[in-house]
């Protein structure tokens with residue numbers, strides 16, 4: 001996997017109608033780590049819950065601990081809230097990236113905070129606990145000169161909801177590729193995204209109904225593919241399916257599903273992420289999962305059938 005140690009893969013430049021943004025300085029292949037940046041400081045979730053005055057004070061304390069260049073870098077970040085909040089808070093609310101899921105806090109970054117939003121972005125941002133850095137990975141091939149984008153919205157949402165969130169929280173009207181689709185295509189996309197969101201909620205409660213749960217995961221992956229969306233939701237879906245197979249002691253399918261989850265997690269988070277490390281442990285021995293056999297035993301094969309073509313394999317994996 002390429003990193004930006006040798007050559008910087010991006011530049012921070014003015015972008016028409018968006019202020020500053022980040023563009024690729026060369027072609028970047030899907031799966032490449034584009035950035036791995038330490039935050040200037042972190043505002044922990046429990047502090048954020050204490051209200052604006054406490055957060056403002058907390059940020060002021062953090063700023064005191066930074067050197068002059070870092071303080072200048074923070075103060076030069078965009079403020080989309082004007083005078084609605086005091087300056088430190090306004091800058092933080094504009095630029096903070098959620099760290100983890102559920103988030104342990106919000107991080108302020110001199111470079112990653114310059115990345116503009118797209119509703120179907122070309123990168124995935126993730127907080128890597130093990131290296132204490134925010135990583136940005138290409139989720140599709142990116143051409144030299146193309147703008148690098150992330151999503152500011154933490155869930156799958158249709159056009160109207162996205163526009164309203166972005167206006168309220170970031171004060172802009174999104175005109176990204178997805179938001180600019182002709183009306184018929186937008187309706188189809190909205191339908192897919194709301195179905196993905198519903199499935200995402202439903203899968204959690206359907207784990208004990210394995211056949212139904214598996215069908216929901218398969219449907220979600222198919223909708224994500226139709227929508228052209230590739231992000232951490234893909235590995236989460238495979239992992240959900242893995243957990244269902246683990247719970248019924250289906251070693252062959254659990255093994256295949258955790259390997260798929262691992263492959264997709266590597267692409268969007270990199271080999272050093274905690275998720276990848278835990279998937280590697282499970283891929284080496286799926287029975288180590290804490291829910292192994294939770295819903296009883298099912299007489300299954302130990303390994304995937306070798307005699308099936310790819311269509312036959314898919315049918316075996318999701319439906320048999």
Ligand SMILES: C[S@@+](CC[C@H](N)C(=O)[O-])C[C@H]1O[C@@H](n2cnc3c(N)ncnc32)[C@H](O)[C@@H]1O
Pocket residue numbers: 017018019020021077078080094095113114115116117118170171172173174175176
């Ligand atoms: C985190 S900052 C991103 C960097 C910012 N563009 C800058 O100049 O530093 C978020 C702000 O960038 C702008 N922005 C981000 N994505 C945008 C988009 N897709 N279209 C228009 N403006 C966008 C909005 O002003 C938003 O409040």
